[in-house]
Amino acid sequence: MIEIFGVPLQGLFGQLLVGLINGSFYAVLSLGLAIIFGLLNIINFTHGAQYMMGAFFAWIGLTKFGLSYWAALVVSPLLVGAIGMAIERTMLRRLYHLDHLYGLLLTFGLALIIEGFFFNEYGSSGQSYDVPDALSGGTNLGFVFLPNYRAWVVVASIAMCLVSWFLIERTRLGAYLRAGTENPKLLQSFGVNVPLLVTLTYGYGVALAAFAGVLAAPVFQASPDMGSKLIIVVFAVVVIGGMGSIMGSIVTGLGLGLIEGLTKVYFPEFSATVIFLIMVIVLLVRPAGLFGRVR
Amino acid sequence: MTTGGQGRVALTRDYWIMSLLLAALVAAPFLGLYPVLLMKILCFALFAAAFNLLLGYSGLLSFGHAAFFGGAAYVTGYLCKDLGVGPGVGILAGTAFALALGWVFGSLAIRRAGIYFAMITLALAQMMYFVWLQVKLTGGEDGLQGIPRGRLAGIVDLSQDLNLYYFVLALCAAGFWIIYRAIHSPFGEVLKAIRENEPRAISLGYDVDKVKLLAFVLSAGLAGLAGSTKCLVLQLASLTDVHWHMSGEVVLMTLLGGLGTVFGPLVGAALVVVLQNAAVFGRWTLVAQGLIFVICVLVFRRGIVGEIAALFRRVTRPQKP
Numbered sequence: 001m002i003e004i005f006g007v008p009l010q011g012l013f014g015q016l017l018v019g020l021i022n023g024s025f026y027a028v029l030s031l032g033l034a035i036i037f038g039l040l041n042i043i044n045f046t047h048g049a050q051y052m053m054g055a056f057f058a059w060i061g062l063t064k065f066g067l068s069y070w071a072a073l074v075v076s077p078l079l080v081g082a083i084g085m086a087i088e089r090t091m092l093r094r095l096y097h098l099d100h101l102y103g104l105l106l107t108f109g110l111a112l113i114i115e116g117f118f119f120n121e122y123g124s125s126g127q128s129y130d131v132p133d134a135l136s137g138g139t140n141l142g143f144v145f146l147p148n149y150r151a152w153v154v155v156a157s158i159a160m161c162l163v164s165w166f167l168i169e170r171t172r173l174g175a176y177l178r179a180g181t182e183n184p185k186l187l188q189s190f191g192v193n194v195p196l197l198v199t200l201t202y203g204y205g206v207a208l209a210a211f212a213g214v215l216a217a218p219v220f221q222a223s224p225d226m227g228s229k230l231i232i233v234v235f236a237v238v239v240i241g242g243m244g245s246i247m248g249s250i251v252t253g254l255g256l257g258l259i260e261g262l263t264k265v266y267f268p269e270f271s272a273t274v275i276f277l278i279m280v281i282v283l284l285v286r287p288a289g290l291f292g293r294v295r
Numbered sequence: 296m297t298t299g300g301q302g303r304v305a306l307t308r309d310y311w312i313m314s315l316l317l318a319a320l321v322a323a324p325f326l327g328l329y330p331v332l333l334m335k336i337l338c339f340a341l342f343a344a345a346f347n348l349l350l351g352y353s354g355l356l357s358f359g360h361a362a363f364f365g366g367a368a369y370v371t372g373y374l375c376k377d378l379g380v381g382p383g384v385g386i387l388a389g390t391a392f393a394l395a396l397g398w399v400f401g402s403l404a405i406r407r408a409g410i411y412f413a414m415i416t417l418a419l420a421q422m423m424y425f426v427w428l429q430v431k432l433t434g435g436e437d438g439l440q441g442i443p444r445g446r447l448a449g450i451v452d453l454s455q456d457l458n459l460y461y462f463v464l465a466l467c468a469a470g471f472w473i474i475y476r477a478i479h480s481p482f483g484e485v486l487k488a489i490r491e492n493e494p495r496a497i498s499l500g501y502d503v504d505k506v507k508l509l510a511f512v513l514s515a516g517l518a519g520l521a522g523s524t525k526c527l528v529l530q531l532a533s534l535t536d537v538h539w540h541m542s543g544e545v546v547l548m549t550l551l552g553g554l555g556t557v558f559g560p561l562v563g564a565a566l567v568v569v570l571q572n573a574a575v576f577g578r579w580t581l582v583a584q585g586l587i588f589v590i591c592v593l594v595f596r597r598g599i600v601g602e603i604a605a606l607f608r609r610v611t612r613p614q615k616p
Contacts, residue, residue: 109588116581
């Protein structure tokens with residue numbers, strides 16, 4: 001049995017993989033937060049609740065309507081995105097002329113409503129969701145055993161981040177989004193429907209969270225508080241990485257996930273706090289964040 | 296975030312309201328009101344007023360005030376229960392802890408502005424939550440229960456609800472007075488200037504970071520005083536006090552009562568505590584709190600006291616024809 005610093009390789013690899021999965025979720029969620037913040041200037045506190053809704057809709061789809069995992073991967077983000085767009089149209093829109101803090105307070109309230117609702121409907125225990133047949137089992141890499149589904153989560157998350165990068169940096173719609181982030185008034189005067197763009201952007205950012213939620217359902221189960229626990233860590237990730245660049249979000253998210261995994265193996269008592277400690281160090285050394293622009 | 300003109304008239308009005316309120320609170324236990332509920336309201340009112348000093352008057356949204364409130368409660372609880380310290384020393388130590396923690400959090404958080412400030416305070420408070428969860432002396436999930444109220448200065452028996460009530464009233468009134476004086480001092484004016492236009496305050500030569508930090512530390516310390524006092528009243532310090540729900544609750548109280556108003560936090564705290572005690576919403580409490588947040592932000596931004604003040608201004612100063 002191979003050991004590294006007294007830890008069996010299989011155990012170390014297992015924790016690193018969980019770290020990588022967490023890191024993928026950090027990446028997808030902080031990316032969504034950054035896209036929304038760029039155009040709306042709002043920190044979406046509901047993001048965690050929307051991630052949780054993504055997982056629950058997948059579970060409800062499977063148990064009530066026999067919706068397959070693959071269909072849920074599409075339907076659940078679309079549904080959560082649509083609800084998000086309705087929220088933007090009816091509520092967030094009224095706050096753009098106010099201090100940014102009101103957006104945070106409103107989305108915090110919405111998060112409480114959603115979380116409270118799911119608590120009452122489904123209780124605090126998690127709802128388990130089976131790994132889809134095509135991804136069950138694992139692959140023996142010779143030195144370790146790699147569960148297929150976990151590998152898929154990491155690959156799918158990174159792929160989703162790259163698709164987002166392509167959409168934003170290489171398409172016309174993405175160019176509008178970037179222009180709107182810089183100067184929405186000027187963009188509007190060129191005849192672009194900026195309010196519609198804002199709605200679509202919010203919907204997309206939220207759908208990303210729901211996508212991560214569906215991916216998470218078979219790994220962590222669907223539970224009402226899965227989102228609020230995660231979102232606070234993601235806030236720290238955002239402070240560490242800054243919201244300046246997409247690649248920055250991916251690198252920071254995955255890197256912090258790995259560090260968290262390593263801490264779980266070698267210093268388990270620090271595993272819950274390590275990301276917050278790194279945030280403190282970053283604030284001391286580089287207050288703008290690793291990839292951040294000061295705004 | 297509005298403030299009325301604080302002229303001499305407004306000050307006199309505030310003194311009248313405060314005197315009446317104090318007289319009512321002194322008499323309250325004899326009017327059949329339950330002292331423990333009153334004390335709980337007082338503690339949360341002080342907590343919300345301390346929070347309002349930061350958000351209402353400095354424009355800094357801290358989403359981590361539970362760390363000071365609950366942290367101080369743990370320190371006081373541990374000292375009074377496990378080390379047999381008296382209530383006065385226990386409360387002093389808890390407040391001192393909150394001041395120190397406030398200095399650390401404040402120094403870190405003011406490095407970023409606006410939305411980041413809120414996220415950093417939330418993350419730091421969550422870190423403290425995990426610290427309290429893991430530290431042995433807090434009793435983990437059970438918390439510290441049956442904390443003795445002890446004797447004040449070895450003489451006054453605080454296990455009598457009425458004695459404790461007047462002690463708590465004195466502490467909270469003192470805390471509230473400190474906040475009131477801070478708001479209406481030159482320091483308070485600088486705070487408002489920073490809230491309204493930070494670059495201009497800098498260009499006028501104010502050390503903005505120092506002023507913000509001072510406000511943060513003051514707010515944290517008074518939140519700690521509220522937490523320590525609450526711990527003696529309910530004889531309990533638990534993870535609920537340091538959870539992010541608690542940080543959200545104090546935002547809710549302040550928002551509901553009226554941001555940046557002197558008496559708003561008191562009204563908001565009283566309302567929220569009474570509603571919780573009566574268990575009006577039962578298991579829908581979380582949803583109800585969320586709804587109040589949404590309603591306050593969308594249509595009721597001035598809060599209860601802010602709306603009343605606006606109505607009062609409209610009545611007393613009719614518009615020119």
